[in-house]
Amino acid sequence: MTTFATLLGILPIALGLGAGSRISLGIAVVGGLFFSGFLTLFIVPAIYSYVSSKKATVVEEEKEETEEKIEYANKPVFDS
Numbered sequence: 001m002t003t004f005a006t007l008l009g010i011l012p013i014a015l016g017l018g019a020g021s022r023i024s025l026g027i028a029v030v031g032g033l034f035f036s037g038f039l040t041l042f043i044v045p046a047i048y049s050y051v052s053s054k055k056a057t058v059v060e061e062e063k064e065e066t067e068e069k070i071e072y073a074n075k076p077v078f079d080s
Helices: 002-015 020-073
Strands: none
Touching: 002 020
8 A cells, every 4th residue: 555655646756747857766766666566466476386386395205205214114124
C-alpha cells in the first residue's frame, strides 16, 4: 500500500505536472518502485520455490541412502 501511495504521489512529478526540473527524479523513483515491486512479488517467490523444491529432493535422497545403510548394517554376517 505504501508503494502504491508513493507511486501516486510521485506520478505528477514524473509526468511533468509539478516542478519542471524534477522530471528525471520522478521517472527514476517510479521506475525503481516498479522494479522493486516486480522483484518482490514475482522473482523472489519463484526463486524461493525453486530452492525449496531442490532442498526437498536432497533430503529425500539422503533419507533413502540412510535407510539403505541401516538395512545393510542389520544384515546378518553369517547365515546359520
